[in-house]
Amino acid sequence: SDIPLKKLMVSSAQLQQLEEIYRVHATDGGNSPVDYLYTLNDDDQLSASAIMAQQGLDIDTREQLDNRWSQQWSCYSTNSVKARDRTRRVLYLCRCGYDHTRTQKKERHTPVPFTSCLAHAEITYAVDSERVLRIRGFFHHNDACKQAEFTRIPPVPVHPSVFVVALSQLRDGATFADVKKKNRELVTSRGYKGFPADLKMSPYR
Numbered sequence: 001s002d003i004p005l006k007k008l009m010v011s012s013a014q015l016q017q018l019e020e021i022y023r024v025h026a027t028d029g030g031n032s033p034v035d036y037l038y039t040l041n042d043d044d045q046l047s048a049s050a051i052m053a054q055q056g057l058d059i060d061t062r063e064q065l066d067n068r069w070s071q072q073w074s075c076y077s078t079n080s081v082k083a084r085d086r087t088r089r090v091l092y093l094c095r096c097g098y099d100h101t102r103t104q105k106k107e108r109h110t111p112v113p114f115t116s117c118l119a120h121a122e123i124t125y126a127v128d129s130e131r132v133l134r135i136r137g138f139f140h141h142n143d144a145c146k147q148a149e150f151t152r153i154p155p156v157p158v159h160p161s162v163f164v165v166a167l168s169q170l171r172d173g174a175t176f177a178d179v180k181k182k183n184r185e186l187v188t189s190r191g192y193k194g195f196p197a198d199l200k201m202s203p204y205r
Contacts, residue, residue: 003122003136007073007091011099014116021118021138031140040131048132055139057092057121066180068112068145069121070095076127086127092137094119096145113151115144149175161192 005018025032036051038044052058061067073091097117100108108114121137150170162183169179186192 003120004073004091005120008093008120009072009098009100009102010093010118011102011116014097014099014118018118018120018138031138033136033138035134035136037134038132040126040129040133045131048135051135052123052132055121057123057135064180066150066177068095068119068141069093070098070110072120084126084128087133088125088127090123090125092121092123094141094145096141096148108151111150112148113144115142115148117142117145119145147175149173150179161195162186165192 003022005015005022008015008018010018022033036048038048049058053061056062056067057069062069069092071090072093075089077085077087094117095110095112096115097119098110099114100110119137119139119141121135121139123132124134125131126133150166165182165186166174166179169182174182187195
């Protein structure tokens with residue numbers, strides 16, 4: 001594979017597994033890497049959007065508190081003379097696959113535990129239109145990742161009331177889905193104490 005796997009902050013054991021997955025193009029569980037190509041027409045872009053949303057890679061989902069993807073690397077094409085033909089490749093890794101010891105850090109600051117998850121994705125965008133031209137990677141999250149719970153609050157500007165509720169849930173062993181569901185319910189019903197009516201005019205999310 002020409003996906004820059006060595007740019008992923010994974011352990012040496014994970015890297016060997018990833019290289020093997022692409023070498024044989026399948027795993028013991030029958031899960032294979034994917035590679036989808038798209039044109040700029042509306043039908044193709046609709047298909048691309050569906051895959052992005054399904055995997056939690058769309059912009060809205062990536063900005064949410066419980067998003068599992070971490071950007072690892074990106075680059076712009078250098079062989080395009082015209083600006084409208086430029087492309088950008090972005091490589092994402094599941095946060096449960098991020099090995100913090102690779103950066104010589106003893107303490108893990110990522111808000112989910114390390115489970116050696118191998119899930120990753122490389123998305124190629126048209127820079128001018130931000131439309132998706134290619135989606136490829138390995139989208140199989142290991143069982144430990146699927147069951148992973150928050151170990152800390154992610155570093156985002158969260159309203160104090162949201163923080164209090166989420167922290168209480170985490171102490172009770174809440175999952176990503178639990179926190180997300182409760183948050184949506186309270187935002188919709190305006191159940192958070194002192195929560196701003198218009199988030200566009202607020203520093204909180």
